[in-house]
Amino acid sequence: MTNSIKTAIIACSTLLVLSACTQRVSNSEQRQQASNPASEYCIEQGGTTQMFEEAGKQVGYCNLPDGRMVDQWELYYREVGGQGES
Known part of the structure; x- marks a missing residue:
């Protein structure tokens, strides 16, 4: 094989691997952006969200600025x- 063919194969392989990595990051970011409206509302009110497990289920709480x-x-x-809920 000539050097130019080897270089082309390596470049294509590298791009393929990098595009797969980029896709994983994009999926992760999409999941973070698709948070529930209750969490978004909590943050809009100046609160912070915290998750707990209760009776085997995940339950989200809002820690409001007033304590x-x-x-x-x-x-x-x-x-x-519940306005705006689909």
């Missing part, structure tokens, strides 16, 4: 009424 910690969905439905 209260409330279930994210309870806060969302109480204050927003």
Whole structure:
């Protein structure tokens, strides 16, 4: 094989590997951006989210700036009424 063919094969292989890595990052970012509306509302109110496992299920809580910690969905439905939920 000539050097130019070897170089082309190596370049194509490298691009293929890098494109696969890029796809994984993109999927991860999409999952992070697709958070639930209750979490987004908590953050908009200046709170931080925290996840716990209760009875074998993941439950999200919102730590509000005033020190209260409330279930994210309870806060969302109480204050927003679920508007904008598909």
